[in-house]
Amino acid sequence: MAQFRTTADIVDSVLLRSGETSNGNSKYESRALEYVNRIHRSIVIGGSEFNLEVDEAWSWARAQRPLVLELKPKYNTGSITLTKGSEAGTFSDAPTSSLAGWHLQVSGRDGVFKIASHTASATAFELDGAYDSDSGSGLTFQAFKLDYELVPSYLVIDSESNRIEFKKTSGGSILTATLTEGAYTPSALATHVAAAMATAAAGPAITGSYDSVTKKFTFTSDGAGSTTLIPQFASGTNSYRSAHRLLGFDDEDIAAALSHTSTYIQGGIGRLIEPMTIYRGKWDNADDGQLYGIDKLRFQKDYPLVRVQQGVPDRFCKLIEEADGTIIVRFNKYVETETRIEVDYIPIPRDLKDNASSIPVIPRKYADVLEYGASADLSFEKSDDRWQGYAQKAGLKLQAMVNQNRAELHRIGERFAQVVARADMLYHRRKLIYGVPEDN
Amino acid sequence: MYQGVTAPIPLGGLGLFTDNSPSDLPPNALIEAKNIMLSNGLAQKAPGALKYNSNHQLDGSIVAVHDWWPDTVNQRLIAVTDTGKIYRDIGDRVFSLAVPINTGLGSLTPNCMFVEGGNETAARSKKLFLFTNGLAQLKVLDGDETAFATVANPAADWTTPNYPRVGCVHRNRLWAFMKQRAYASDTADHENFTSNNLTQAVFPGEGGDIIGAYVFKGRLFAFKEGNFVYYLDDSDADSDNWFWRKLSNSFGLSAPNAIIDALDDMLAGNASGTVTSYAATDALGDIESADIFRSANMEHYLRANTSTSGISVMHALYYEAKKLAMFTYRSCYRTSNDMLIILDVNKQQPRITFWQKGTPQCLGQRKDVNGIPRPMYGSADGYVYLLDHEDRLEGSTAYEGAFRTAYTDFRFVDAKFVAAQKHFDFLWVEFVEEGPHNISIDVFIDGYFVETITTPMNITGTYLDTFDLDVDRLGERTTQSDPIPLHGTGRRISFRVYNSGSNQSFQIASLTVGFRPGGDGATKF
Numbered sequence: 001m002a003q004f005r006t007t008a009d010i011v012d013s014v015l016l017r018s019g020e021t022s023n024g025n026s027k028y029e030s031r032a033l034e035y036v037n038r039i040h041r042s043i044v045i046g047g048s049e050f051n052l053e054v055d056e057a058w059s060w061a062r063a064q065r066p067l068v069l070e071l072k073p074k075y076n077t078g079s080i081t082l083t084k085g086s087e088a089g090t091f092s093d094a095p096t097s098s099l100a101g102w103h104l105q106v107s108g109r110d111g112v113f114k115i116a117s118h119t120a121s122a123t124a125f126e127l128d129g130a131y132d133s134d135s136g137s138g139l140t141f142q143a144f145k146l147d148y149e150l151v152p153s154y155l156v157i158d159s160e161s162n163r164i165e166f167k168k169t170s171g172g173s174i175l176t177a178t179l180t181e182g183a184y185t186p187s188a189l190a191t192h193v194a195a196a197m198a199t200a201a202a203g204p205a206i207t208g209s210y211d212s213v214t215k216k217f218t219f220t221s222d223g224a225g226s227t228t229l230i231p232q233f234a235s236g237t238n239s240y241r242s243a244h245r246l247l248g249f250d251d252e253d254i255a256a257a258l259s260h261t262s263t264y265i266q267g268g269i270g271r272l273i274e275p276m277t278i279y280r281g282k283w284d285n286a287d288d289g290q291l292y293g294i295d296k297l298r299f300q301k302d303y304p305l306v307r308v309q310q311g312v313p314d315r316f317c318k319l320i321e322e323a324d325g326t327i328i329v330r331f332n333k334y335v336e337t338e339t340r341i342e343v344d345y346i347p348i349p350r351d352l353k354d355n356a357s358s359i360p361v362i363p364r365k366y367a368d369v370l371e372y373g374a375s376a377d378l379s380f381e382k383s384d385d386r387w388q389g390y391a392q393k394a395g396l397k398l399q400a401m402v403n404q405n406r407a408e409l410h411r412i413g414e415r416f417a418q419v420v421a422r423a424d425m426l427y428h429r430r431k432l433i434y435g436v437p438e439d440n
Numbered sequence: 441m442y443q444g445v446t447a448p449i450p451l452g453g454l455g456l457f458t459d460n461s462p463s464d465l466p467p468n469a470l471i472e473a474k475n476i477m478l479s480n481g482l483a484q485k486a487p488g489a490l491k492y493n494s495n496h497q498l499d500g501s502i503v504a505v506h507d508w509w510p511d512t513v514n515q516r517l518i519a520v521t522d523t524g525k526i527y528r529d530i531g532d533r534v535f536s537l538a539v540p541i542n543t544g545l546g547s548l549t550p551n552c553m554f555v556e557g558g559n560e561t562a563a564r565s566k567k568l569f570l571f572t573n574g575l576a577q578l579k580v581l582d583g584d585e586t587a588f589a590t591v592a593n594p595a596a597d598w599t600t601p602n603y604p605r606v607g608c609v610h611r612n613r614l615w616a617f618m619k620q621r622a623y624a625s626d627t628a629d630h631e632n633f634t635s636n637n638l639t640q641a642v643f644p645g646e647g648g649d650i651i652g653a654y655v656f657k658g659r660l661f662a663f664k665e666g667n668f669v670y671y672l673d674d675s676d677a678d679s680d681n682w683f684w685r686k687l688s689n690s691f692g693l694s695a696p697n698a699i700i701d702a703l704d705d706m707l708a709g710n711a712s713g714t715v716t717s718y719a720a721t722d723a724l725g726d727i728e729s730a731d732i733f734r735s736a737n738m739e740h741y742l743r744a745n746t747s748t749s750g751i752s753v754m755h756a757l758y759y760e761a762k763k764l765a766m767f768t769y770r771s772c773y774r775t776s777n778d779m780l781i782i783l784d785v786n787k788q789q790p791r792i793t794f795w796q797k798g799t800p801q802c803l804g805q806r807k808d809v810n811g812i813p814r815p816m817y818g819s820a821d822g823y824v825y826l827l828d829h830e831d832r833l834e835g836s837t838a839y840e841g842a843f844r845t846a847y848t849d850f851r852f853v854d855a856k857f858v859a860a861q862k863h864f865d866f867l868w869v870e871f872v873e874e875g876p877h878n879i880s881i882d883v884f885i886d887g888y889f890v891e892t893i894t895t896p897m898n899i900t901g902t903y904l905d906t907f908d909l910d911v912d913r914l915g916e917r918t919t920q921s922d923p924i925p926l927h928g929t930g931r932r933i934s935f936r937v938y939n940s941g942s943n944q945s946f947q948i949a950s951l952t953v954g955f956r957p958g959g960d961g962a963t964k965f
Binding site: 015016019020021022023025026027028382383384385 | 861863864865883888889890891926927928929956958959
């Protein structure tokens with residue numbers, strides 16, 4: 001074992017602690033991996049049963065890059081036609097992008113509606129229910145987008161993610177596609193990766209696509225020259241700088257096929273850990289560039305749709321959180337111009353695989369918590385009474401991790417967890433504001 | 441202190457014992473016993489074999505070998521090969537530089553048979569007769585002569601292509617058998633089958649030719665093809681009144697040399713591929729028969745792991761010094777015999793093991809320097825091997841010694857363990873020191889191979905240093921224990937113990953398993 005660096009090491013240790021052999025012959029081998037994954041997820045995202053008081057937003061678990069959203073400005077070009085009792089409507093000027101999911105207000109009339117369907121560059125649209133006001137044409141309106149799915153608008157290829165390794169025949173050598181560093185929209189990245197793979201394959205045509213609905217990538221070879229596609233995401237020598245994780249693939253070699261679709265979606269969010277950041281606004285104490293989340297009931301009470309305004313949003317609420325980590329949020333204002341928002345989050349960890357290329361998110365120094373936790377689960381399944389000891393050690397180790405994490409924050413922070421008796425003892429670093437605030 | 445259960449699996453009590461239901465095998469049963477012996481309560485690696493004529497290979501496969509003492513002083517070794525050649529060795533292990541003393545006997549098989557006779561009167565020398573299973577005229581080696589000759593007075597009908605197949609000495613006559621007839625020589629001359637002789641038909645027309653004859657407890661038995669067994673009723677003082685009686689028509693003999701007597705029993709390889717025991721209730725009384733392999737609960741295992749194509753040339757030998765009966769057998773897909781089945785008759789219930797470390801075609805015994813007959817075999821590679829040699833080498837070739845215990849769920853400790861999942865924690869190996877090498881132990885749980893563990897066969901620090909003869913005590917055979925961690929959970933466990941390196945050996949007294957009983961529920965996957 002190499003100091004518990006890899007998942008394979010940890011699984012072996014779990015097996016040995018649970019009285020099983022680690023030579024691959026244990027019938028509990030796959031079971032041990034399942035338990036390691038379960039413990040891994042619960043510690044990274046939160047919710048470990050080994051210590052109910054532990055719920056840290058571990059710094060090592062957060063996404064390397066924030067998720068970047070682009071908020072869209074309102075659309076109010078031309079007019080619309082609506083008919084009472086009908087969900088169908090018509091734009092006088094077709095929007096160039098789809099307004100599905102946008103809200104719609106008609107000037108001088110009550111009600112806020114949501115556009116259920118619309119195709120880019122089309123004039124027709126449908127509301128999510130029958131229009132309940134008087135029919136009319138040439139109605140002035142404004143459509144605005146408040147609800148956003150937290151999916152990255154851009155993916156960044158850098159020096160740690162600029163390789164893709166694969167084979168085109170089972171007995172062939174491993175081919176390495178080199179990607180150009182830069183920021184790509186998901187669709188552009190799919191095209192670029194496929195082109196790089198085609199160059200490395202030197203023969204078969206390889207295409208790539210991104211499905212904005214499933215949020216997954218697919219790469220397909222035409223199989224020319226009796227070839228296929230065999231991703232080498234574990235055996236490749238460039239595993240540590242491979243883009244497969246960014247594209248949503250596991251750390252494993254994948255069986256030969258002409259087409260491969262990623263396992264994980266883009267933007268699978270385990271938990272949000274900080275307010276969102278927005279780089280517009282007044283930057284005073286009340287508007288500090290932070291977008292705070294509040295619960296949905298409070299949000300609806302404080303920011304009813306009928307009174308929604310244009311401006312820089314400073315509040316959001318979670319509307320939907322799906323099993324795969326998809327989160328849809330609603331902001332309290334719609335922006336005047338395209339506005340960038342950064343979302344810091346802890347991604348849902350991908351499944352660990354029983355190989356030397358699969359590295360847990362949990363740092364090596366804490367890896368024994370995985371061993372203890374998974375050993376407890378496995379021993380419990382085996383009716384081995386040692387499970388209680390392992391569970392206790394897992395809980396203690398989690399607590400030790402919390403202590404260590406907080407001690408570090410205390411040492412490197414200014415006043416982390418300090419109780420200050422008097423306000424005059426606080427040292428304020430004043431924020432300097434340049435330029436003239438909007439409302440002056 | 442260990443809180444679990446420790447359960448010893450004794451070894452050496454049973455040999456191969458395979459034909460019961462897997463859940464009904466006793467804990468000391470072996471389901472594999474390859475190149476091991478079971479004696480002194482130990483399972484130990486079978487001894488090696490010395491390649492006798494290591495530098496002078498004989499021409500062809502050796503089909504018969506005999507330790508010939510023409511007198512009380514001179515020891516000769518006679519070997520016959522399948523190329524029709526006879527070789528004679530005077531003890532220098534070179535067989536006259538591999539030059540045969542006779543040739544042209546045809547393509548001989550292991551069914552050739554040596555019979556010692558002669559010395560009919562004080563003036564006559566000992567004679568060694570060679571029956572070639574009917575391929576050639578009966579040959580005789582007179583005393584310490586350097587070549588075999590044809591018998592002086594063969595029966596009138598022993599002419600091409602009919603020659604006697606087998607023979608033996610009984611009631612001072614050399615008996616020879618050809619077709620369905622028995623021929624007995626003159627009591628005063630074993631080479632004389634033309635005067636003062638006997639010629640008898642043995643149930644003519646019934647079965648095939650007589651293929652074997654043997655004298656057991658003073659009674660002459662003849663075995664015919666077709667599973668017929670007869671014996672000579674020679675109770676009358678007048679040999680003219682002797683006649684043959686039928687003993688059985690349901691079991692017979694597979695080959696002329698496949699019959700021996702061991703202790704109070706006659707063991708014969710039978711035509712169905714197993715070994716029949718003819719236990720005599722008294723010297724002249726009733727005969728009871730039984731299939732040894734069936735009674736030892738390993739007949740099906742035998743049939744699954746051996747080829748019956750070798751039983752027609754089977755040899756048998758009884759090694760009195762160690763109470764071992766040996767039978768040559770053929771493993772599957774081989775064209776010549778290549779293994780020995782060993783019956784250890786030290787205990788009332790024979791314990792059976794397989795020796796698969798050479799290509800024995802024929803068996804014989806050769807007296808060692810102390811006059812103790814030791815087993816030897818003629819090999820398909822043209823060499824004679826002296827068995828029971830201290831080295832764990834077959835000639836110069838290392839071999840694997842291995843045994844595997846039956847699966848046990850430890851119901852012999854407590855019946856409630858039958859269904860319980862057990863967390864196996866460790867294994868204690870009780871052994872006798874053998875040397876600076878290891879044994880490997882494959883661990884099987886519930887039918888799956890789990891791991892291979894190793895443990896040394898010596899104890900560090902007990903090697904001999906300087907010592908004075910007659911003053912210091914040398915090392916004793918000390919049984920030691922060594923705990924080895926086990927991994928795995930299951931209901932039943934089995935161990936395969938083995939080593940195979942040059943001169944590596946083992947003597948294992950018992951395996952003790954430490955386990956903690958767990959739940960009874962089905963494992964979830």
